[in-house]
Amino acid sequence: MGAIADWVSRMVSFIPAIRLNNVLEILIISVLIYYILIWIRDTRAWTLLKGILVICAFMLFAYVFQMDTILWLFQNLISVAIISIFVLFQPELRRALEQLGRKNILSSFFNLSGSGAADEQTVKTVEKTKSEIIKACMEMSKVRTGALIVIEQDVQLSEYERTGIFLDSLVSSQLLINIFEHNTPLHDGAVFIRNNRIVAATCYLPLSDNMLLSKELGTRHRAGVGISEVSDSITLIVSEETGMISVAHDGMLFRGLSQEELREQLSTLMKNQDAPKRSRWRRIIKNEKKANG
Template identity: 40%
Template structure:
């Protein structure tokens, strides 16, 4: 008890700052891997480390030798297995407010309301007609590699153009539309599907593709269900479903308005079934 009190009494301001920084870093890392396959791998690694220590204390030399060699090789393997998560973490760091680029600032100072109106009008019409749609709004992370998979359009954003792209039985109907700033860059684009094992089996390909692109970038994805006409929004690997048009407008505006970024991050993103 005396040793504990002595340790506490010796803690200074620098120690508190040091521990706070470490705790914050671990918290942010946990938030990045939460609900991903990396979370399960981390749990497995912790179990392996505990088993190694127990074998050492129990003097099980052969078991300890095997576990030690496994951990040595395992750390190298982790760099390969966690490649998507490491990329995501670095992209998250690159999108820090300290490194805010002009992309989001430009959109905030231009006529954002008219673009939101064109997009929301198109989504409302598609929803009423139960026409499936997938619209991706690029933000800070460039997704040119996705744009290149589709058909180049580079046209001004308009509700009529968006509606026509998703008319059933047309060549571009099943792909995604990518919007960058004030232009529809491409249509019929292919997106990576989400690898989240916890997703509902009822989610269709469009919803999984919307989650997939938001897991690897900071893009905002809008989905219209072909079965129900329901409107969904995916962002940061989270899906919010059964939205009305007013809520959709609010989410888009907050996503592209720098002064409202904190409010956006506090929105409740939820998983629901059709």
């Protein structure tokens, strides 16, 4: 028994002592990594991260096969590449720091409120939002009122929303029609919808440089395609010249949609809006109950 006790004591001696500050460090680093990943997912940085992973895989390939010239080029260009990343993503980094200053991290992370009834209500709200948007587009199409409506999904577009006027209103067909009515202060520009609310109007959008787009398309359609190229948003465009309704998503433009086709497109593309959003801890608790049951 003495030999076993000596062996156990020697093995335990190799394990470093875990103090309270070590636990706190692990928790802080875990939370930081979590929020960095959330930030990457909700911005264009996710596309950049995938590109970086491809480059890393290529460099690993070059290292395994001893491609010295490629490794030399990589070593000399990596510092320039890091600086370029900060320059290209300056708006996203600035927005992340602004959100960090406004965000109550503990209350959002430990939010346990909500129920199945609230989730059902969310689904009803989403369906009502779709119906109101479709109704507004059809009414504006009849009288040939130009409109540009951007529906956010995963990627937030606050940098473009800040170019307009903040509203924060419920989505209704009457309000949308009134916004885009001719000679009104808010008719020029795009309307942004997030979480079933109109968050801003008269917003400026980036124009698409796609040379394959029809030359007959104007600035409104190119702006709709442009915002869909830099995000996963859904953009509805009503032509002022023809009254034609179009939908832009992922750099593609679907033109001349009827009411049923428009409803089908929204039901297909708004995949993330239909799923009720529960808090993180509630999902974890629910999954544990299923596993134990």
